[in-house]
Amino acid sequence: MKLVFIVINKTELLEEVLEYMVEAGITGGTVFDSVGMGKILVYDIPIFAAFKELMIGSKASNKTIITSVEDDRLDEFIEGLDKILHFDEPGTGVLFAIDIYKSKGLPKD
Secondary structure (H helix, E strand, O other): OEEEEEEEOOHHHHHHHHHHHHHOOOOOOEEEEEOOHHHHHHHHOHHHHHHHHHHOOOOOOEEEEEEEEOHHHHHHHHHHHHHHHOOOOOOOEEEEEEEOOOOOOOOOO
16 A cells, blocks of 8 residues: 655646546545745745745745555556646646555545
8 A cells, every 4th residue: 555645736626636636446535735945945934035936926825635555456546647637747736655564444444
Protein backbone atom coordinates (compact mmCIF):
# COMPACT_ATOMS: atom_id res chain seq x y z
CA MET A 1 0.00 0.00 0.00
CA LYS A 2 1.16 3.54 -0.80
CA LEU A 3 0.48 6.88 0.83
CA VAL A 4 -0.17 9.37 -1.96
CA PHE A 5 0.29 13.13 -1.59
CA ILE A 6 -1.40 15.29 -4.21
CA VAL A 7 -0.71 19.03 -4.13
CA ILE A 8 -3.17 20.90 -6.35
CA ASN A 9 -2.09 24.40 -7.35
CA LYS A 10 -5.14 24.93 -9.56
CA THR A 11 -7.64 24.67 -6.73
CA GLU A 12 -10.58 24.98 -9.13
CA LEU A 13 -9.77 21.37 -10.13
CA LEU A 14 -10.27 19.99 -6.60
CA GLU A 15 -13.86 18.90 -7.18
CA GLU A 16 -12.95 17.10 -10.41
CA VAL A 17 -10.07 15.32 -8.65
CA LEU A 18 -12.33 14.20 -5.79
CA GLU A 19 -14.96 12.95 -8.25
CA TYR A 20 -12.28 10.98 -10.09
CA MET A 21 -11.06 9.47 -6.82
CA VAL A 22 -14.57 8.26 -5.93
CA GLU A 23 -15.02 6.82 -9.44
CA ALA A 24 -11.65 5.05 -9.01
CA GLY A 25 -12.90 3.48 -5.77
CA ILE A 26 -10.84 5.67 -3.46
CA THR A 27 -13.35 7.05 -1.00
CA GLY A 28 -11.08 8.00 1.89
CA GLY A 29 -8.56 10.74 2.21
CA THR A 30 -7.76 14.02 3.87
CA VAL A 31 -7.96 17.38 2.10
CA PHE A 32 -6.38 20.48 3.56
CA ASP A 33 -5.24 23.96 2.62
CA SER A 34 -1.50 24.26 2.08
CA VAL A 35 0.97 27.00 1.24
CA GLY A 36 4.25 26.55 -0.60
CA MET A 37 7.49 27.41 1.12
CA GLY A 38 8.35 30.04 -1.49
CA LYS A 39 5.13 31.93 -0.79
CA ILE A 40 5.88 32.06 2.93
CA LEU A 41 9.47 33.17 2.37
CA VAL A 42 8.47 35.97 0.02
CA TYR A 43 5.54 37.33 2.00
CA ASP A 44 6.50 36.65 5.61
CA ILE A 45 10.29 37.01 5.72
CA PRO A 46 11.50 40.50 4.73
CA ILE A 47 14.89 39.42 3.38
CA PHE A 48 13.12 37.52 0.56
CA ALA A 49 10.67 40.34 -0.33
CA ALA A 50 12.68 41.19 -3.48
CA PHE A 51 11.44 37.94 -5.03
CA LYS A 52 7.79 39.01 -4.75
CA GLU A 53 7.49 39.71 -8.48
CA LEU A 54 8.27 36.05 -9.18
CA MET A 55 5.11 35.11 -7.28
CA ILE A 56 2.76 37.30 -9.34
CA GLY A 57 -0.10 35.22 -10.65
CA SER A 58 0.44 32.36 -8.24
CA LYS A 59 -2.33 31.46 -5.84
CA ALA A 60 -2.11 32.24 -2.15
CA SER A 61 -2.79 28.64 -1.21
CA ASN A 62 -3.05 25.14 -2.61
CA LYS A 63 -5.10 22.11 -1.73
CA THR A 64 -3.32 18.96 -0.62
CA ILE A 65 -4.90 15.51 -0.58
CA ILE A 66 -3.43 12.57 1.31
CA THR A 67 -4.87 9.14 0.57
CA SER A 68 -3.85 5.49 0.54
CA VAL A 69 -3.81 3.42 -2.65
CA GLU A 70 -3.18 -0.28 -3.18
CA ASP A 71 0.13 -1.00 -4.93
CA ASP A 72 -1.51 -2.67 -7.92
CA ARG A 73 -3.79 0.34 -8.54
CA LEU A 74 -1.21 3.11 -8.13
CA ASP A 75 -0.05 3.55 -11.75
CA GLU A 76 -3.60 3.67 -13.11
CA PHE A 77 -4.62 6.10 -10.36
CA ILE A 78 -1.72 8.44 -11.15
CA GLU A 79 -2.45 8.31 -14.89
CA GLY A 80 -6.03 9.39 -14.21
CA LEU A 81 -4.91 12.25 -12.00
CA ASP A 82 -2.40 13.36 -14.63
CA LYS A 83 -5.22 13.68 -17.19
CA ILE A 84 -6.88 16.19 -14.86
CA LEU A 85 -3.92 18.01 -13.34
CA HIS A 86 -1.27 17.78 -16.11
CA PHE A 87 1.68 17.47 -13.74
CA ASP A 88 4.20 18.01 -16.56
CA GLU A 89 2.98 21.60 -17.01
CA PRO A 90 4.57 24.20 -14.71
CA GLY A 91 2.59 25.37 -11.71
CA THR A 92 -0.11 22.71 -11.82
CA GLY A 93 0.80 20.59 -8.82
CA VAL A 94 2.91 17.82 -7.40
CA LEU A 95 2.28 14.16 -6.68
CA PHE A 96 4.36 11.61 -4.85
CA ALA A 97 3.76 8.24 -3.24
CA ILE A 98 5.61 6.53 -0.42
CA ASP A 99 5.37 3.07 1.07
CA ILE A 100 3.17 2.51 4.09
CA TYR A 101 5.04 0.06 6.29
CA LYS A 102 2.47 -0.13 9.05
CA SER A 103 -0.97 1.37 9.57
CA LYS A 104 -4.03 1.20 11.77
CA GLY A 105 -7.51 2.32 10.86
CA LEU A 106 -7.10 1.96 7.10
CA PRO A 107 -9.32 -0.43 5.13
CA LYS A 108 -7.97 -4.02 5.11
CA ASP A 109 -6.11 -3.51 8.44
